[in-house]
Amino acid sequence: MPVYSLHRLTELAATTWDGLVPEPQPFLRHAFLTALEDSGSVGGRTGWQAAHQVLLDDQGQPLAALPAYVKNHSYGEYVFDHGWADACQRAGIAYYPKLLGAIPFSPVSGPRLLGAPVAAAQLLDELTAQLESQGLSSLHINFTDEAADALLRGREGWLERLGCQFHWRNRDYRDFQDFLDGLSSRKRKQVRKEREQVAGQGIEFDWREGHQLNEAEWDFVYLCYANTYQVRGQAPYLTRTFFSLLAERMPEAIRVVLARRGAQPVAMAFSLTGAGSLYGRYWGCLAEFDRLHFETCFYQGMDYAIAQGLQRFDAGAQGEHKLIRGFEPVITRSWHYLCHPGLRAAVANFLEQERVGVQGYSEEARGLLPYRQA
Known part of the structure; x- marks a missing residue:
């Protein structure tokens, strides 16, 4: 089944795109993503070129999709890979352009692989197989939900990265x-x-x-x-x-x-x-x-x-100062497929060490919450 790259989301009807979104999260809506494009917040010289990936059936109907952008830098992502890019530059490896599955400027976890799991898995495999032929170094999917995590975990070549945010629960x-x-x-x-x-x-x-x-x-x-x-x-x-x-x-x-x-x-x-x-x-x-x-x-x-x-208040990506105001540490996840085998091995080693640090930080932060002990 063919995969198409949409350079403007208006090429797809709002009802068709929104019909793939499993929950009413505002950042995934056709209205939000097209507002970014039509306002010039992405596209042009911003370094965010829309390249939404859509898997179509034989009748041309979307089965799965990934909101995605070709990136020539790593700004506005909130999953920081500048160090990886710097290492590539020193080693003479091209890190940009890369393909990013994410919502621009929005470090909010939610659905990323839209559509039925079987179709989403096929979309993933098609994308990774085409990266090098399209001149892309890698595919990154940021701030995933549990459904995407389940599809990506253990999948060949994919590396999991943890982060920590602070959310308030009602x-x-x-x-x-x-x-x-x-x-x-x-x-x-x-x-x-x-x-x-x-x-x-x-x-x-x-x-x-x-x-x-x-x-x-x-x-x-x-x-x-x-x-x-x-x-x-x-x-x-x-x-x-x-x-x-x-x-x-x-x-x-x-x-x-x-x-x-x-x-x-x-x-x-x-x-x-x-x-x-x-x-x-x-x-x-x-x-x-x-x-x-x-x-x-x-x-x-x-x-x-x-x-x-x-039930929940997500007030943004950073801020240990949220802890004393009742915001609890929450682990976030992103996933990374790096074509260059040497880079992939080096990043995998780094992420193993980083994971221990992030988990330890989250546990330590939980001990600083202001709630009365039972």
């Missing part, structure tokens, strides 16, 4: 105070003090869905988002147009909390929701206020998840 809390009651006394006082400090600066919060923001407010959201990159001397990954397109195409999945001081907005956090989860993605502020980051990015999202009955 244990059917009645309200935020109910959550606080489960913390140790010292941590409970710290969280309460942080929230009081923000309130004492006269800052209030306003939650909006995608259709409830006008273009001027989207300008503010983007200004805040872009500022988080600009203060580090970097260019933002996403364009301003992306936010307007997403608000047009999937407004029901968007949640934005605006922090205001009087009538003046001073900060925001942008999230998406779906599959019983809240996904905190972007934040930014235009003025410095003590503890505002923790309130806007964490406590407001926890409050919202409790009020809406959402």
Whole structure:
């Protein structure tokens, strides 16, 4: 059965693509991925060239798919292989271009190999067989779910890599105070003090869905988002147009909390929701206020998840500072198929050592959680 590479996802109908997605996670939706493409956030000179892989049956209907991009760098992936690329450069081995199965700029675990397992396995085998003939050094699939892990584990040539994130779980809390009651006394006082400090600066919060923001407010959201990159001397990954397109195409999945001081907005956090989860993605502020980051990015999202009955809050990739606020360590997985046998052997050895470190780090982090001991 043929495998086709789609350089624009609009070549496939939204209902056809979304019909392959096993859960309503917003990042996999046709609307999200085409907003990235149509806004210029990927494509062009970004180093992200859409190459979505689709296995078709004899009637031309998709059986399996992988959202994928040809990459000429390793930025915006959040599974860091810069060291592998540097080693290849020193050894005279071409590491780029590579094929990446992932959601751009979104370190969120979820389905990657879409379709029935038998078809997805056939798609995998076809892709790895074609890599070298297409001038690609490797295939990487980042932030996989359990179904993809089951297909990839033990498969010849594939290397598993572990990572660690911090997610908050809603244990059917009645309200935020109910959550606080489960913390140790010292941590409970710290969280309460942080929230009081923000309130004492006269800052209030306003939650909006995608259709409830006008273009001027989207300008503010983007200004805040872009500022988080600009203060580090970097260019933002996403364009301003992306936010307007997403608000047009999937407004029901968007949640934005605006922090205001009087009538003046001073900060925001942008999230998406779906599959019983809240996904905190972007934040930014235009003025410095003590503890505002923790309130806007964490406590407001926890409050919202409790009020809406959402079971999980994924507030982003990094941050040991989340631990003392009740976010628990979660192991993430990515998978890597490297064509060059010497590189594959070297990376396999590195990953064995890294795995021990990641698992140890996760266990150590779990011991630092603020919850009261039973």
